Amino acid sequence: MRSIVLGATGVVGGYIVEQLLQAGQMPFALSRSPPAQDARNVCWFRGDLTDLSALALPDFSTIYCTAHAGSLAAGLPHLVGPSVQRLVLFTSSSVVTKLNSDVAYEREGLQRLAAGEAATIAFCEERGIAWTVLRPTIIYDEGRDANISRLARLIAKFGVLPLAGWGAGLRQPVHAQDLAVGALQAAASRAAWNNTYALPGGDTISYREMVGRIFDGLGKPRRIVPVPVALWRVAFFLLQRWLPNANASMGTRMSKDMTFDARPAREDFGWNPRGFRPRFDNL
Template sequence: MGGGADGASAVIGGNGVVGSYIVGHLARQGKLVFALSRSKRERSEGEWIRADLLEPNTLILPTFSTLYCTANAVLLADALPYLLNPSVKRVVAFSSTSVFTKQDTEVAAEKELIRQLLAAEQKIVAACQQRSIEWTILRPTLIYDEGRDSNITPLSQLIRRFRFMPLVGGAPGLRQPVHAEDLAVGAIAAAASHAAANKFYSLGGSETLSYREMIGRIFDALHLQRRLIPLPSWLWRAGFGLAQPLFPGSNVAMGIRMMRDMTFDCTPAARDFGWSPRAFHPIFDQSSVRLLSRES
């Protein structure tokens, strides 16, 4: 394992959708970066360190000044005291705008997850404050990275398989999908910004569009004709039990939320660290299509 250095960074979730972009951008800037994850991945960027937040007492890390965490904030909250060595100056952790959008969910598991996430945010803040370490917590909206994410990619798989998409209530609810790479760039900028210290930020994409239009653009990216089937909410509720096997990982509340706006003011992020994400125009290139084909 290489030695630490002032200005070095550690990225928890370094193999993940957002974390891998953080590692890549820092490495290309000539920065020393340690990619922490539970499983090793062959990479030419950064130095990999096996780390499991469920076993924080086993962590043996070099010194670093900035800690990024794109992994589950609930796990980070418990492990953070083991990670904050005297050289750490800033912690940038990812949470989710779900702490707002799912507070009134009818699904008990979602309600419990939001309770845990809110508690984790406060625990992270308290751990940093106790050690006089600056912190920034980023709450993204709907994250995508073609072929890799758990939001747009599963929807694209369903569309490729069935060639249509049911939309509860016509899906007028507004969304701000945000690309994983933009979040990585934003996290690095936030870490370098004094104005972003000790603050929470909601981060959405540059474009606000209806859920219906968002789905339509996935059809466009797959070069398929848009086939959007509106369903009344009562029919979605009544038929969900039969349809659930076709939509793995979904629940009734997910469909109902298609009708609700889930947008946030990103002006503070633009002001404090130059947040400037791309518009939502997904591109499923050959590598993305191969991933989708294997997972469909």
């Protein structure tokens, strides 16, 4: 039986498609904007998880989802047929670290994500489908992600990066390709049935060191400027109209540890991610 990848044009979803091809599969892939053509053995479908009633999909046994868990929960009744046996869903470790954020839109978004997780699990258990939820930490893929690569672009442009305080909070960046490998390993593991796992990267480092390694990956000298937290908050208040996607809490969290235990994933399906040494050759 074949697999389907939901969110297949995303950073992690694209790597899952590649891993399935390398494993000898001919996967299905669903995306709102599929590529115009694909010379590989991939069967693409155009669709939105929240509106699948008119989409006729062939049989498949395994679902890999990197799309929003809330959208998946809405689409499952139209997506799941009698052949589906396995579901692997990516969400985020932020449902643990930021669920009670003092930023309203962050808090509300993560509450929706957590509700989507719960609804997906409930659906799978009702239908007898073995599920696994994977919660990555900071996802990166040099030049493509919205986290590490965004910092890299700022550094490349200005040659310097300010931090709120000393950036002592611990982080565990994880590469998107490693997540795809882990997804296939989890899908194949009986021990991973009906479990939720944190997927941290191979290194646990301070936020400041994480930024320093981004400088290294750009071939630039480390120019990191600590800014007092109080001044950081005032600056964001004054500049918020020009920084619509940023908030002061992003800075204050730089001093907060956001780390997770990789041991359950390592023991149950061999999770073994690379260390954080990004290289930005084509940024």
